[in-house]
Amino acid sequence: MYRFALLLALCCGFARADVPADDAPNQEETAAEEAALPPVPDPDGRGWFDLYVSPTHRGKPAILLDSIHTAADNSIHYIINRRSSAGSDNVSLEAMMCLGDEEWLGSDGAKYRILAFADLGNDSWVVPRRSDWQITGNKLTATDPLRQVLYDNLCTEGKAKNDEELRRRIRRGAGYMIQKDYSK
Numbered sequence: 103m104y105r106f107a108l109l110l111a112l113c114c115g116f117a118r119a120d121v122p123a124d125d126a127p128n129q130e131e132t133a134a135e136e137a138a139l140p141p142v143p144d145p146d147g148r149g150w151f152d153l154y155v156s157p158t159h160r161g162k163p164a165i166l167l168d169s170i171h172t173a174a175d176n177s178i179h180y181i182i183n184r185r186s187s188a189g190s191d192n193v194s195l196e197a198m199m200c201l202g203d204e205e206w207l208g209s210d211g212a213k214y215r216i217l218a219f220a221d222l223g224n225d226s227w228v229v230p231r232r233s234d235w236q237i238t239g240n241k242l243t244a245t246d247p248l249r250q251v252l253y254d255n256l257c258t259e260g261k262a263k264n265d266e267e268l269r270r271r272i273r274r275g276a277g278y279m280i281q282k283d284y285s286k
Contacts, residue, residue: 200257
């Protein structure tokens, strides 16, 4: 049994060694994003827009409308607050890349990554050690309904002309008064 475990560990190490460099995080890109972090927002302040996810969704997610913007790499950056049903704030700075005609790992949806988490007690951002792009916006990744709502409103209508159009899409399609019929 010991030999089998050792052989398995060695094989896993070799399998990981041939990962292309494109999948490794770009340190220069990460450093540039860290330098451009916005001020930590007040979760009880102005500018938050409550998002409607589903009738059974617990919590009260909100997006800071003024934070929605298109970055240089054509990803959409935004600040989101996943407020729990008990009222605890979980604020993060995220990026979503709408894929459109291109495919990424067989996805026809989008990819997202968390750029930083807000430390509300110290009024600072905490950058994760590893923040890889994750697939979202397709049937296989429907386990995150909040990101599905963001994908539906930011990506499915094609590329936005400007940041104000992205904000308009969120206000029009993701607001708390928008209740979708999931019975179909």
